[in-house]
Amino acid sequence: MPSVTDNTPQRPDSGPTRTPELPTQYVPAEVEVPLYERWVERGYFEADAKSGRPAYAIVIPPPNVTGSLHLGHAFEHTLIDALTRRKRMQGYETLWQPGMDHAGIATQNVVERELAKEGTSRHDLGREAFVERVWQWKAESGGQIAGQMRRLGDGVAWNRDRFTMDEGLSRAVQTVFKKMFDDGLIYRAERIINWCPRCLTAISDIEVDYQDDDGELVSLRYGDGDETVVVATTRAETMLGDTAVAVHPDDARYAHLVGKRIRLPLTDRSIPVVADAHVDPEFGTGAVKVTPAHDPNDFAIGQRHGLESIGVLDERGVITAHGPFQGLDRFEARSAIVAALRAEGRIVAEKRPYAHSVGHCSRCRTTLEPRLSLQWWVKVESLAKAAGDAVRDGRVAIHPADMAQRYFDWVDNMHDWCISRQLWWGHRIPVWHGPDGETVCVGPDEEPPGGEGWAQDTDVLDTWFSSGLWPFSTLGWPEQTADLEKFYPNSVLVTGYDLMFFWIARMMMFGLYAMDGVPPFRTIALHGMVRDEFGKKMSKSFGNTVNPLDWMDAYGSDAVRFTLARGANPGTDVPIGEDWVQASRNFANKIWNATRFALMNGATVEGEFPPVERLSAADRWILSRLNTVVAEADAYYDDYQFAKLSDALYHFAWDEVFDWYVELSKTTFFAGGEQAAVSARVLGEVLDVTLRLLHPVVPFVTETLWTTLTGGESLVVADWPRDSGFRDAAAEAEIALVRQVVTEVRRFRSDQGLQPGQKVPARFDAAGTALAPHEAAVRQLLRLQPEGDGFSATASLPVAGVTVALDLSGTIDVAAERKRLTKDLAAAEKEKSDAGKKLGNEAFLAKAPDQVVEKIRGRLATAEADIARIRAQLSGLPQE
Structure with a gap:
């Protein structure tokens, strides 16, 4: 085990050195579908209630059987999938419970519209035939969203897929209703309700x-x-x-x-x-x-x-x-x-x-x-109090914490809940009415009363009644199953803050009531709503809705997932635009190209990891940073800070690994020899861990690259990285100086109009400094040639304790550049003068709004910075 990184990926057995290859381009459409089906076939997402591993369970907020994947689903599913993939890699017995809601009104409306096209209605069919027709529709057309979830990469336990109207869940509904009826918590009364004259x-x-x-x-x-x-x-x-x-x-x-x-x-x-x-x-x-x-x-x-x-x-x-x-x-x-x-x-x-x-x-x-109507009601006072107490006493945590007050505002002022619906599709109220006004509630193992004049109540239950039982009904309750013992309560509920009142509160009430005071989950992690790039609510009437499948087809599922995760700050809404998805696609391509370059240059995870004394400063720097990022990733995951997590991984992978360490290593690779082998092993380790860190959010591209790099079975079941505690402040400081020099000289070259690839003779005066060992790498990164005969330093840049002297003679049109900079300087000085005059005018300051004054102060500061920059550029120009 390498002491520097203390990570143990699934490495192949020692043997002949492999030469892994990757296509020149990453094409998501060729990878995603077959890769996902391979994961499912191998059973990676299934959960074993009898395993000795600690449990981690999350339920899917059950989408409507009539629905299709929209951006809100894709957003929520991305977050849940990231959490469960990480926990699976950490060694937990992980269950992401899938399923769908029967969606009473929505589904009945869909089937009624189909019947209307045929020139008939549910009343023409009768109740029994109509319900059979709905089941037929469900079998043929319902559940479109399941296939779309596979496209997104949802790692759900498909063999546990549940439906709120299936036999087991129906049994749970009838059991709870009977218990609440007997306890006096369900009653029938005339009250004012919201009535739809169309849905009746x-x-x-x-x-x-x-x-x-x-x-x-x-x-x-x-x-x-x-x-x-x-x-x-x-x-x-x-x-x-x-x-x-x-x-x-x-x-x-x-x-x-x-x-x-x-x-x-x-x-x-x-x-x-x-x-x-x-x-x-x-x-x-x-x-x-x-x-x-x-x-x-x-x-x-x-x-x-x-x-x-x-x-x-x-x-x-x-x-x-x-x-x-x-x-x-x-x-x-x-x-x-x-x-x-x-x-x-x-x-x-x-x-x-x-x-x-x-x-x-x-x-x-x-x-x-x-409308005043005779309906069935749940008496919520004691149930709501229990739901509030569970959060107040710490048994359930709401994240972010400032959302808790909104929860209390609801449960502390909840009114009795109307649970009956005048529909034919749904869980039928398990109550029989007798000829003389008798009322009998029937449990799942009880025979309903027979005889003349007895009839079952015609209403069905509100869809939220059955979905409120979701965390335990899906685990086999009311039977005391191994699943229930292992996975209840759920570890966390991830859902939108808009469902706090209507779904979350009801799950809390039902869970505490039916499960002997044990709440349905330990943490409620709330996210916001997906909005368009201008922050406007997505709506068909606004014309700004997006089919996430279109973006997946165009840019890949990883790009959509990463964009959504990068915008996910707890409890706040998420703006998203297509250009951001394009940027995420570019990130996936960057990961691909950088890993491909590394593999072509011998990056590997095979063999013993080199001892610290054989590592270069760049090697020690990137390993130190790697462990820091592992620790940051763990902290962000545990705090449900998906935006900060994604941003940290993005900048580490792109900025530090790909743009700096890979570039710094090129000189070593080109030189060959023992140090090149050390850097290849370090680069392999860094890529291995980086891909594992990225996998929960962008599973497809990372899986393809990691299995090629390591020869391992799958990232889905690989080990999650651990922070070994290795830090090297000296190496981090040393490479920071290298980066400072390269950044400043690059800026100077750009200011002088030099092309990025244009080579310039230069003297690198770093003798006796920490930068001396990095001269070859700095020259390579900056396209600086040796001094050579006739070298004449026409520009000199002191930076980070060293001096870089450049010979720019013949590389730029000095007269034209001086003329351009002089014109820019005059414009900046005029801007400074104008802003200064306004800020010096007491009458103006007394009348102008604060935001206007602040804007002018900003203009003044910008002008002063521009003047200093342009004067430095002018002084750096060769003398004519």
């Missing part, structure tokens, strides 16, 4: 998209004479269901009306005026119409005052109230009712357009309707 079902809060719509605000006069109250509404059609007007108890304007009844226009009813502290006396007229059947706040007021709830809209949003408006669609009724009120002189004011936030169904975009 209650809608979860997560499925409500709020947007500002241009509507109308109409002020209506209720009552007559001294008993008049003005209220305002954006939903005039609901006034037919008003059962009160509410005012604040302390509002003196309406004190004489409280307890009295006033006439409700367009009806033959009178309604009471009630005093309720919910009303804001400072808002509008200080009086509000109360429609308990069509507004959640009004429902609460109605409950407090014993008001009647009168529904005036049916399930399709059609007016049911007797009278001239019966049978009208809600929007048609709105206009008709306003016209009728106007005719009666009841309209006090109208405002159009009036922008206000309106809930829409995320599946079909229909405007939702708050």
Whole structure:
């Protein structure tokens, strides 16, 4: 084992020296698919519950069976895959649990659209036949995303693939429902819910998209004479269901009306005026119409005052109230009712357009309707408290920590959860209703009641109910399986902060409830949303969505993965543009070309590693840096800092290994001999470890290069690098001086207009310094020729304690260069003068905004730096 690096990759047995070869170019399309299938065939991603290795488990946030891979999926999957690949390399029994969600509403809508094309409907088929048709669709067309996950390189345990409607998970759902029902945590009641008149079902809060719509605000006069109250509404059609007007108890304007009844226009009813502290006396007229059947706040007021709830809209949003408006669609009724009120002189004011936030169904975009409905509910108070306590007492950590307060804000104020949906596709409510109003909840091993008049509840469960059981139902619960013992609780949950309330909180509640107080995961690692390169939300309506498969086809999966990981700062959104993916493709090509060069020059992992005393300063520098980067990578992984991790690996690989160590080694390789063999062995070691560090994020190109370099079986099952603790500050300082000299001279050459490959005679005056041993490498990197006869130092650069003298005679047009620089100097001096005058003007400083003043100060600083640079360039020019 090499003491300097203390890394033990899978090396081939000793034998004849190999001459590995690589194609001249990396073509991802030729590598990725067959390489992934090889990994799957060899079973690398499967997990053994009976192994003695420590467990590391992550569940996939189950994508909808109707879905396809979008950038959000690709982003999240890249992060999870990186974590699990690293843990597998570290020797953990690693399980990344795959699966899909049955997505009740979305899937039912898809199949209903297919039926519509055939000229039929689910009602024509009947419930049983329709559900069979959905299963048929799922078998033929569902799960497109699974194939796309393979393209991305997801290292999931495919033999454990689960579906929220499969037999085992259905058993878990029924078991939990029965237990909660028996414990009094599930009940049936009439409450206000979000209702979709198109999907004809209650809608979860997560499925409500709020947007500002241009509507109308109409002020209506209720009552007559001294008993008049003005209220305002954006939903005039609901006034037919008003059962009160509410005012604040302390509002003196309406004190004489409280307890009295006033006439409700367009009806033959009178309604009471009630005093309720919910009303804001400072808002509008200080009086509000109360429609308990069509507004959640009004429902609460109605409950407090014993008001009647009168529904005036049916399930399709059609007016049911007797009278001239019966049978009208809600929007048609709105206009008709306003016209009728106007005719009666009841309209006090109208405002159009009036922008206000309106809930829409995320599946079909229909405007939702708050509606009083008999539904099944989960009593969440004790469950939510347990979910909050698990984070507060440290059993579960939220990362980043500042997201925890948002979690507490939700679980500490959670309302009872409506879990029933009026659909046919989903987990049927396991409750039977009897002929005399009996209710029986049936567990998975119990027979439902039979006989005349007994029927199962027609509703199905909210999709989030079954997905809330995902961390343990996928492991075989309610059976006490070896998988459950090994992999529960999960090590970490990686998901978007947008699911904190609707999925994470529910998994926490279910896990703690069903698993005897053991939370479903130890850490919740939250990431942000993928946005376009300008930071704008990706949306089909904006025209800025991207199919990640298009980018994978064009640039390779590694390029897409690396781009996403490099933007992943915990809890913050991720902007991404195609040019960034192109840059990541260039990085993959750089890795390929540099490794190919190294292999052509003998880089190897074979043989004993040289002792430290045989290593050059460059060798010791890169090994010192290598161990530092290994330690940094571990720290970033453990803190879920994927952006910092990717950036550190990028700059180490490109800047230090490829641009500096490989270049510094060229002189040694060209010279040959014993030191060349030492450098080849060091370069092989550095590439070996670097490729292992990069593998979890960019698995395809690294696998191809590493197996060629080492002859090892696969990086997927190779050892993760370890920091040996080796550091060499002296070597790092020495190479820093080399880099400083080369960088400064390169800058000077560029300033003088010299081409990168143009050779220039030079004297390297480094005798007696730490840079003396590096003269050959410096000359090679800077294209500096020996002095030769007739050498005349026309420019001299003191840098890093040495002097580099250059003979530029004949290499540039001195007169033209002096003229160009003199012109640039004049422009810089004018810029300095103009900025200085403004900053010296007290009247200007007193009136100008701070950002304007700061901008001018920046211009002044830039001008001063330009003047110093140009004068140095002029002084370095040969004398004419």
